[in-house]
Amino acid sequence: MTPIQALYYFVEARPTRTGPPNVGIGAILLIVAAAVFIAWVAWLWIAARPSSGGEETALNLQPYLSDDELETTKLNRVLRAAMVAAAVLALVLPIYYVNESGRQISAAEALQDRNVDEGERWFNEFSCANCHADLGVGGGAPFVEARSGLGVSWGAPSLNDIFYRFNDLEIQNIINHGRQGTPMPANGIPGGGAMTWQEVEQVMAYIKSFEITQGDVLRKIEPAVQAALNRMATGDEALATLILEQQALIDDIAEAPSRFAPISDFPERLSAVLGGDGTCTNASAALVDRACGSPGTDTDRDGITDKAEALFNDMSKVAFEQLQTRTVNSQGEIVFVESPQLSIILDPTNAYSTTAASGSPIKDIDAVDSFLTVFGARHVNLQVTAERNEAFEATALASMEYLVQAASDRQWFVDFGQVAADTGLSADEAERAVGLYNAFCARCHTGGYSAGVGYEQKPGSGAWGPSLLGGKANQQFLRLEDHVKLILKGTDAGQSYGVNGLGTGRMPGFGKMLTQRDIELIAIYERSM
Numbered sequence: 001m002t003p004i005q006a007l008y009y010f011v012e013a014r015p016t017r018t019g020p021p022n023v024g025i026g027a028i029l030l031i032v033a034a035a036v037f038i039a040w041v042a043w044l045w046i047a048a049r050p051s052s053g054g055e056e057t058a059l060n061l062q063p064y065l066s067d068d069e070l071e072t073t074k075l076n077r078v079l080r081a082a083m084v085a086a087a088v089l090a091l092v093l094p095i096y097y098v099n100e101s102g103r104q105i106s107a108a109e110a111l112q113d114r115n116v117d118e119g120e121r122w123f124n125e126f127s128c129a130n131c132h133a134d135l136g137v138g139g140g141a142p143f144v145e146a147r148s149g150l151g152v153s154w155g156a157p158s159l160n161d162i163f164y165r166f167n168d169l170e171i172q173n174i175i176n177h178g179r180q181g182t183p184m185p186a187n188g189i190p191g192g193g194a195m196t197w198q199e200v201e202q203v204m205a206y207i208k209s210f211e212i213t214q215g216d217v218l219r220k221i222e223p224a225v226q227a228a229l230n231r232m233a234t235g236d237e238a239l240a241t242l243i244l245e246q247q248a249l250i251d252d253i254a255e256a257p258s259r260f261a262p263i264s265d266f267p268e269r270l271s272a273v274l275g276g277d278g279t280c281t282n283a284s285a286a287l288v289d290r291a292c293g294s295p296g297t298d299t300d301r302d303g304i305t306d307k308a309e310a311l312f313n314d315m316s317k318v319a320f321e322q323l324q325t326r327t328v329n330s331q332g333e334i335v336f337v338e339s340p341q342l343s344i345i346l347d348p349t350n351a352y353s354t355t356a357a358s359g360s361p362i363k364d365i366d367a368v369d370s371f372l373t374v375f376g377a378r379h380v381n382l383q384v385t386a387e388r389n390e391a392f393e394a395t396a397l398a399s400m401e402y403l404v405q406a407a408s409d410r411q412w413f414v415d416f417g418q419v420a421a422d423t424g425l426s427a428d429e430a431e432r433a434v435g436l437y438n439a440f441c442a443r444c445h446t447g448g449y450s451a452g453v454g455y456e457q458k459p460g461s462g463a464w465g466p467s468l469l470g471g472k473a474n475q476q477f478l479r480l481e482d483h484v485k486l487i488l489k490g491t492d493a494g495q496s497y498g499v500n501g502l503g504t505g506r507m508p509g510f511g512k513m514l515t516q517r518d519i520e521l522i523a524i525y526e527r528s529m
């Protein structure tokens with residue numbers, strides 16, 4: 001069957017009474033093939049026709065320019081263009097050169113400003129200021145001291161002078177890996193934290209931006225030494241206060257079960273009073289996450305019904321008595337802590353029954369809201385203490401034993417006369433040597449020093465840094481000059497020091513912060529331990 005016949009049969013195909021049309025897929029394919037064949041033949045025919053215009057001679061077959069034209073017109077044109085280009089470059093390059101250094105400086109400053117801004121953001125988001133304070137002046141961090149089990153404020157060092165002690169790589173390592181055994185966490189990804197390399201660099205740029213001058217660093221020496229000596233002189237009083245505070249805690253723990261019993265159901269009762277039918281308003285019910293079905297009478301329109309105020313007053317009196325906690329006042333006496341938020345008596349005829357410390361009136365609905373917040377936290381704490389009373393009491397008593405023993409041992413105390421005798425220094429120099437050591441070295445080389453005087457171990461006992469007791473400094477440094485050199489420069493990771501020491505980069509250098517004589521005094525004192 002030819003293509004034409006196939007087309008005819010396809011067009012004329014009609015369904016029969018007994019089956020489908022008498023055309024198949026093969027006929028369709030033949031039609032398509034015929035159309036393609038016709039189109040291909042047509043293209044060949046068109047392509048074979050001669051062009052109406054003459055073909056242009058290929059470039060490689062054309063005769064090239066003559067030597068006369070090349071050496072005159074063509075060459076002159078090229079030379080003129082080259083001269084113009086040279087003149088432009090001669091003008092542009094000096095202008096570019098003059099402005100380029102300023103442009104690069106501006107770009108570097110813009111990048112630095114951006115890094116500082118981003119660094120401030122990360123400094124705050126990672127809570128660095130909570131411990132090191134704003135602008136890195138130094139502060140304290142809440143921490144549980146391991147030996148006593150007591151919560152302390154761990155001294156956090158200043159950061160506004162850190163670049164005088166450590167190099168960039170060492171600071172980066174501290175941020176990345178933290179300080180194990182201290183409140184300083186690992187913030188960088190290499191140490192298991194969340195800061196990227198770029199964020200660490202930006203935090204360092206921010207810290208660098210509030211760095212103080214070297215003159216200010218030197219002016220900090222005397223106050224730091226005096227503070228260290230005063231801490232030592234008032235150690236007995238500080239321990240006595242810690243012992244009193246611990247006794248106050250023990251008394252609170254002992255009374256927790258009896259104090260909790262009268263208020264155990266107060267959360268449910270308060271919810272019923274403020275959100276129940278007949279005693280609620282929409283405002284009071286919202287305080288306890290309920291909907292007010294049947295509001296009561298609210299004479300003063302303060303958001304608390306008259307009946308609810310009367311019931312609330314009865315409960316607030318009991319809550320105030322049972323939720324008191326003890327503390328130590330400035331006279332060294334154990335007293336109960338006043339909690340104004342719990343001492344609330346509402347007046348059904350006055351929408352502002354209480355006043356703030358500043359003297360400004362407080363709306364009753366706001367006073368109740370504040371009461372519920374404080375009450376909720378205190379109630380939970382008292383409940384946990386009551387339910388686990390024996391465990392809390394045992395821990396508190398063990399901590400008390402630690403403090404009593406610390407008061408007896410007085411490990412923070414240093415006999416300046418004995419130091420003078422051991423070192424050959426004068427009495428004043430011996431006292432200064434101890435003050436310098438405590439101010440700048442004890443953080444790492446005396447256990448518990450950062451936790452406070454009550455937790456301090458023997459000077460030189462070792463903590464983040466190695467122990468110095470038993471003449472270890474003399475064994476590592478045969479000469480005083482070598483010991484002084486270490487304190488001046490610190491250690492570099494992988495670099496040897498002394499007889500057989502290998503640096504880790506954790507020992508800071510104090511050559512930019514302390515005078516030569518002060519460093520010598522520290523070394524002499526450490527060699528006497």
